[in-house]
Amino acid sequence: MTPTDARNRTGTPARAGAAGPAAPPWLAVALPAAALVALAALVAAGAFSGAFTAFAAFTDPGALVRWGAPVATIVTELSLAVTIGSLALAAFVLPRGPLVDRALGVAGVTAGLWTLAALIQLVLRFSWSTYLPLDAPGFGPTLMEYVTTITVGRTYLGIVVVAALTAAVALLVRGRVGALCALALPVVALGMQSSTGHAAGAASHDLAVSALFLHLGGAALWIGGLAAVALVGLRHAATADVIRRYSNIALWCFLAVAVSGLVSAWIRLGSLDGLTTDYGVLLLIKVVLLVVLGALGWLHRTTVVARLASPATTRDAAVGLFWRLTAVEVAVMGAVSGVAVALGSTAPPVPDEPIADPTPAELVTGHPLPPEPTLARWFTEFQWDVILAFGCAAALLVYVRWVLRLRARGDAWPVGRTISWCLGVVVLFWATNGGAATYGHVLFSAHMVQHMVLAMVVPIFLVLAAPVTLLVRAVPARKDGSWGPREWVLALVHSPWGRFMAHPVVAAVLFAGGMIVFYFTPLFELALTTYAGHVWMVLHFTLVGYLFANALIGVDPGPSRPGYPLRLVLLFATMAFHAFFGVALTSGTALLVPEWFGLLGRPWGPSAIEDQQRGGAVAWGIGELPTLLLAVGVAISWTRSDQREARRNDRKAERDGDAELEAYNAMLAQKADQARRGQG
Structure with a gap:
């Protein structure tokens, strides 16, 4: 923090250890509100898709599984997001010093929560997909076979292992380089998670995987970055520089989420007629919430950063505005996360299933065989x-x-x-x-x-x-030690x-x-x-x-x-x-x-x-x-x-009267004179 940042509007120096303005009490309401909106979205998803009634035809795994699996998914994704956000802040945003180590500590704690939630999610998702109650005979051996022999099960177990490694690394390393190294681990986990989001033999598999990775990564960095700014410490983090940097990151995240979301939606909708389905309705709700988030981000960028940078604004007033915007964004982000989970529980118009009667090219590559190449098709096929x-x-x-x-x-x-x-x-x-x-x-x-x-x-x-x-x-160049x-x-x-x-x-x-x-x-x-x-x-x-x-x-x-x-x-x-x-x-x-x-x-x-x-x-x-x-x-x-080199030599010769050439000629003349004397 610079000396200017350490003063209030009257010019009185701030005490070195003074705490910043406390978060307003209504911020605490934002998190429960986000959870309630997410829960409402889940209930709506169950009503729309008939997911709950589908259990009537099979063995019911129990209420704990029905309600616990989506909740575990939300906790897993949010803790993963905060882990990524904290590590990204430490590596790219926060000034050097204790703030970076504090962000690493936050990442270590949230990664530990991510590990526990991912393990619970693995067990409940297995019970959900197999309709085996948790207390069913042979549940443990069957689960072990699932995570050791089935590709999806091994992937989920790998995510749990990566989460545990992330927690350990984040708590052990120090500094921005350590934060960047630790950040690579949850990025790997996102890649593993993306590979499970679309059936391997389904149409447009690679496109869906790339879109899902970009979507998950953008959303995690966006949501987690905002949460990390609040968790690391408001007095230090709510400065114009830090919030401006986060705002720039959030803008790119918004674009990534929007673009990848449109691609994923088109893959699963198939056509505009798919918007009239239950999946299409939930998708439209998510789009509206995403637009709201984008507008709030723009308001955040144009007002909070400007007011924080203005010497005419008290720090308490600017921080209060930041917290109000943060609370609303948290609530809307929670709603978006809930709708995203609801979308995952709703059957899309284009079923995510392997292609029926695939051609040899589709069996091998996952794509239809393109037409025979011509010069024009080299530039028109995509x-x-x-x-x-x-x-x-x-x-x-x-x-x-x-x-x-x-x-x-x-x-x-x-x-x-x-x-x-x-x-x-x-x-x-x-x-x-x-x-x-x-x-x-x-x-x-x-x-x-x-x-x-x-x-x-x-x-x-x-x-x-x-x-x-x-x-x-x-x-x-940055002056506060951040990179x-x-x-x-x-x-x-x-x-x-x-x-x-x-x-x-x-x-x-x-x-x-x-x-x-x-x-x-x-x-x-x-x-x-x-x-x-x-x-x-x-x-x-x-x-x-x-x-x-x-x-x-x-x-x-x-x-x-x-x-x-x-x-x-x-x-x-x-x-x-x-x-x-x-x-x-x-x-x-x-x-x-x-x-x-x-x-x-x-x-x-x-x-x-x-x-x-x-x-x-x-x-x-x-x-x-x-x-x-x-x-x-x-x-x-x-x-x-x-x-x-020639021009440099010419300029040097003009400055010193070609002293180097004169010395060289004198040396040659001296040697010639010595040679003549020797002959004489």
Whole structure:
């Protein structure tokens, strides 16, 4: 806290240990009100869907299970959200010092509650799905078999284990780096939870999983961040800087929840007629509540932050306004959570069941076989990925916003760099959502096109855009010890680990050798068969390609780049390796992942082995043009470097009368004179 923050409106210094304004008593009403609204939503869901009457046809597991399972789900999700929110605040928002450790303590406690609630949820959900009462004979052994042999059961048990690990790590680590490490654990749990939200053999499985992960992550960070601000401590947390940072995070969370919610709704509705069903009615209620939350967030941003930053506003008044808005947001968030649970208990118009009479392609990939590829279809066919598409849109928006911020204060930024970034992001979007993604799932040659574009085309555009330099110029440094994007990126770039990974030789080894490790190990099959493996593949290829291109032609701060001759040697060495890899595939007769590419039942195109050999030619041929562009870029940089060195020498000669040349000539004259004397 700055000295200005430590004074009230009259200028009297605040006591160092004074407690902040107490939360108003009506805030305590907000949480029960949220629970009551959520409970009402659950009752409505039971009335709408007939969930309770459905038990009449089966063995009733008991009232404890009927009512306890949804309540345990709400407690699990809310405690998970507060855990994520607290860790995110510690890593990205709160100033250094005891506040970060306090947020880690809150995360440890809520993660412990999350562990207990997730374990209870596992038991009650098993009883709910099997209609076995908790006191039924053999319940324990059957439950053990469920969590050890059934995929869904193992996933829920894994979430419990991750929750327990999160509690332990959050209580043991200290500082923002520890908070970031601990934050990775609940993110993994969200990924595991997302995989259970849609039947593996149902239509649009990967799209539903990506949308659900984005939805759960955005909602958890949004709700949990608000709760963490209140739990960590109002006197410290209710400052203009902290609330403004949380407000920025909440805005992105709102967009993520809205976009992913629309995608998930469309998958389950199927058409507009689905809005007239019970599921559609609950969905409309959730949309209305989400809009209300968005309006409250905007009001929060435009009033509370402005009043907290204004020297004419007493701190107590601004804090009181913050608590009132917080109470209403908590109530509406509770309602949204209740409706979300109710939606999960209501059958959607499009049943979440495996596809009836699937084709061979649907059995293997989970998607219908696309039509035979043509030049036009490479640019008109789409296989959407919500997370990667949202990431591309965010990358465009953030970069352009930073450029506009520079121009608003009178600083220039090269237009060519902006164009390069936009082109790179658009190509990345096409490679992950367009024709390359559509056909890369069923044709090895198309997959190789996707690989080459991600590793060799996209990185060149991104590197030439100099995003780190723009970040440093456009985003102001924080003065209170907290770490935002600027601080985290610079810390990573200048860390020993970052310098090692960005070293040109290491980047070249990762860039070239990574292909062998990926394609000739189970990693390739993992990327084809799991959504998490696919996302890892995209990030790996793009990041490794970026590190390699940045080592050769980058202008951002980072690696200790070698001399230009060595850069060309590294470039041509990787080009030769690519050629060797392509020749190996072209001449190979063993099919990679035969249980995937060999069982698709394609009525068009070459055979699987012929297509794989064509993919080898793609790896050899497509890599040549980006390599040539990189070579040209190195040559241009080399020429410009020589020109800059010549200009520096000319300016130095003008300042000192070319003293260096005079000294050199004098030295030559002295040696010549010595030589003449020796001959004489």
